[in-house]
Amino acid sequence: MRNNAVFHKDLLRNYQVLDRPGTFIVTVAMDITEDNLYLKDDYPRYLIPLRVIRGDDLLKLVSILNGYSTIPFAVVSKYFLTGALFVDDGIDETDLPIKGERVIATFEDKDNKLLCTHLKLIDRIDLDYVNIDAMDEFYNSVKKFLDE
Numbered sequence: 769m770r771n772n773a774v775f776h777k778d779l780l781r782n783y784q785v786l787d788r789p790g791t792f793i794v795t796v797a798m799d800i801t802e803d804n805l806y807l808k809d810d811y812p813r814y815l816i817p818l819r820v821i822r823g824d825d826l827l828k829l830v831s832i833l834n835g836y837s838t839i840p841f842a843v844v845s846k847y848f849l850t851g852a853l854f855v856d857d858g859i860d861e862t863d864l865p866i867k868g869e870r871v872i873a874t875f876e877d878k879d880n881k882l883l884c885t886h887l888k889l890i891d892r893i894d895l896d897y898v899n900i901d902a903m904d905e906f907y908n909s910v911k912k913f914l915d916e
Contacts, residue, residue: 773841794818794819795869796819801864813853815852817848822847822849825847829844851873872887
């Protein structure tokens with residue numbers, strides 16, 4: 769996240785509230801790049817900021833935002849949840865999610881705090897393009913039956 773990024777109350781409409789453990793479809797908060805690669809231990813992974821906030825943290829965040837029209841994102845980022853995609857799971861740069869992409873996230877209660885314990889990318893499937901030649905053939909064959 770850029771150092772000069774700001775946050776304001778209206779942006780909360782883009783966030784989902786987590787109030788229980790479970791598996792949910794959630795939204796990625798930013799484009800994920802090599803900058804998100806965490807290498808400080810034996811488990812290299814991409815940290816994936818999510819547009820998810822715990823219910824208890826939402827109350828804290830709203831009280832902070834009440835006095836300001838905007839606030840540096842760095843001040844409030846700790847209230848939003850993050851997941852991880854591990855490099856050992858075969859993740860490469862072409863698989864990384866982009867801002868607004870939906871992923872499947874599992875949240876578990878760890879020491880009375882809901883945490884993201886697993887992320888799964890939703891398969892991207894290319895749509896077919898319109899085949900004009902096939903459409904022309906179809907309409908010509910239908911027209912032939914209508915003309916008879």
